[in-house]
Amino acid sequence: ETGVTQTPRHLVMGMTNKKSLKCEQHLGHNAMYWYKQSAKKPLELMFVYNFKEQTENNSVPSRFSPECPNSSHLFLHLHTLQPEDSALYLCASSHAGGHEQYFGPGTRLTVT
């Protein structure tokens, strides 16, 4: 596989569920990102990891918990979400210090 992949592509979960989103990049990058895209809003940065270390948490509620076990994999653990958390969650990667980020296809999350 090439590029940035995300699984699952679609997820429906109840407010009491626990689920995880997975991102994998095959580009040799060492920075990875989680973004949230809600309807009619700009992409909102959630988390940044550089060389597996979290370098940015953009005031994200604790019900979202990221994990970066290595430079190729990024997870977003979800717990007791709210309906307003329904959105498209996008993963991206880049070279550390690089401006161009490459995005995965996203996970469409619906919280019921």
Place this chain on the structure above:
Amino acid sequence: DQQVKQNSPSLSVQEGRISILNCDYTNSMFDYFLWYKKYPAEGPTFLISISSIKDKNEDGRFTVFLNKSAKHLSLHIVPSQPGDSAVYFCAASLTGNTPLVFGKGTRLSVIA
């Protein structure tokens, strides 16, 4: 407060004509600007970028112009093709490995 603004939510252009997408920014410290293209059910795809030391960058049918004094950039697509129909996002970043700040996007429809 939005630092990157795309004030036109949508644009329709006839096939073969020029498409001009506009973007304004407020932070004069931004030094790198990017355009991304997004099809439905896919993640954003990097299209073209420009450094603040330049005022123009061209890649095939796509040209980005930067006017630093006006804090304005634009993407020109010529000639426009139906396959160019997508949402276009403008993004900006500061020096180094800083997160991208995105606009809300402009939906371009190229009519055959």
